[in-house]
Amino acid sequence: MMTTTTKSGFSVGNAVDWDLAATVGGKLARQEPKTTDYTRTQAIDQLAESARASEVPVREVTGLIEGGEIPEARIVNRPDWIRAAAQSMRAMTGGGGDGARGRVPVVAGRVAGLQTGAVLAFVSSGILGQYDPFSAGGGELLLVYPNVIAVERQLRVVPKDFRMWVCLHEVTHRVQFRANPWLADHMSSALAVLTDDAGDDLPKMVGRLADYVRDRQVVVRNGEPEMGSTGVLGLLRAVQSEPQRAALDQLLVLGTLLEGHAEHVMDAVGPAVVPSVATIRNRFDQRRKRKQPPLQRLLRALLGVDAKMSQYTLGKAFVDEVVGKVGMERFNTIWTDTETLPLPREIDEPQQWIDRVL
Structure with a gap:
């Protein structure tokens, strides 16, 4: 696996105290929903079984991975997920090198x-779940x-069906x-470029940011400045070099493809193995669209949550059409190499991808 190191050989992951991040994150995590021991055990067992049972129909629909071992999923609580995410981010960004760590001030x-x-x-x-391709176990x-x-209670759906879904x-x-x-x-390579600012000095970054702000007006709705996912991505692009913008596009397009493909497969497999799939899909989509409080909307925008929501919609439309x-079978040509992945403009125009690749 590639790691994200700058041109000077410095590993970006060494700029973060990941052990502290995991500890603080675990302490700040919201309280988990109250459950009985029976409900907790049942949920853990059903999720583990559903993860095993999902593999074969997913392979059949996608045509990916014929045969082979079905690995076990790890069922975790919030602090466990935070620790795993911190470890993954450390590995993904090249953290852990003792030589580079000494170059970062302890306080920073x-x-x-x-x-x-x-x-x-x-x-x-x-x-709800996450596949981590950067974990130590491969x-x-x-x-x-x-x-x-928490979500199955909120949506009032059949727990067993929702867990399989x-x-x-x-x-x-x-x-x-x-x-x-x-x-x-491919993800690590793009991330390495995205986090490499060693060749970019501060005046250039400030200049690009000033140009971005000067050329755009603040949009105000209902008395509040609006900061949607597009605005945040635009602000991010404003302080990036051209290679970094290209790397960001690569990550966004790949994320859109992966999420859209998963949504397509979920709907293709769902009716056969999830009896109440129509109800779950309808209520879950309504949940995604519901209006959030102002502070939560801001945090979601800053963290790219809303951008990820759009990835589900755009990506699924792309995969559905192709x-x-x-x-x-012919769609699976998309997984050949980096050249067969869709270009940013092709996500909105799937026929362009078909014409170029197929």
């Missing part, structure tokens, strides 16, 4: 650790059972990465 590393821990704590209450599926319980999506991510190991390296026109 701790401040970064505190900030990272706070972000992980906020995110931890919304994660890839691991995590399912956060307190969040699954969640697993269909997350197991699709596991299949994507296990069938195409190069995807993890598979509908050429079938899943």
Whole structure:
């Protein structure tokens, strides 16, 4: 696996005290929903079984990974997920090198650790599951059972069905990465460019930011300045070099493809294995669209949560159209290498991808 090091050889991951991030994140995580021991045990057991049971139908629908061992999922609570996420981010960003760590002031590393821990704590209450291709074991599926319980209660859906439905999506991510190991390296390579600012001096970054702010007006709705996901991404681009902008586009497009493909597979497999799939899909989509309080909207925008929501919609529309026109077998050409991944403009115009690649 590639790690994100700057041109000078410095590892970005060493700028963060990851142990502190995991500790702080665990302490700041929201209280988990109250459950009986029976409900907790049942949820853990059903999620583990659903993760195993999802693998075969997902492989059949996607045509990815024929045969092979079905790995076990790890069922975790919020602090467990935060610790796993911190470890993954450390590995993904090249953290842990003793030589580079000495070049980062201890106070700066701790401040970064505190900030990272706070972000992980906020995110931890919304994660249902996640496939981590950067874990020490070479890839691991995590399912956060307190969040699954919280959402199924909120949506008032059949728990067993909802747990299987969640697993269909997350197991699709596991299949994507296990069938195409190069995807993890592609992500790491793009992230390395994105975090490499060693060749960029501060005046240039400030100048680009000033140009961005000067050329745009602040949008105000209902007496509040609006900061949507597009605005945050625009602000991020304003302080990036051209290679960094290209790397960001690569990550956004890949994320859109992976999420859209998982959504497509979830709906394709769902009716056969989830009896109440129509009700779950309808209520879950309504939940995604519901209006958030102002502070939460701001945090979601800053953390890219809303951008991720749009990835589900855009990505699914792309996969639905391509598979509908050429079938899943020809669609799978998309997993060949970096050249066959969609370009940013092709996400909105799937026919352009078909014309270019197929």
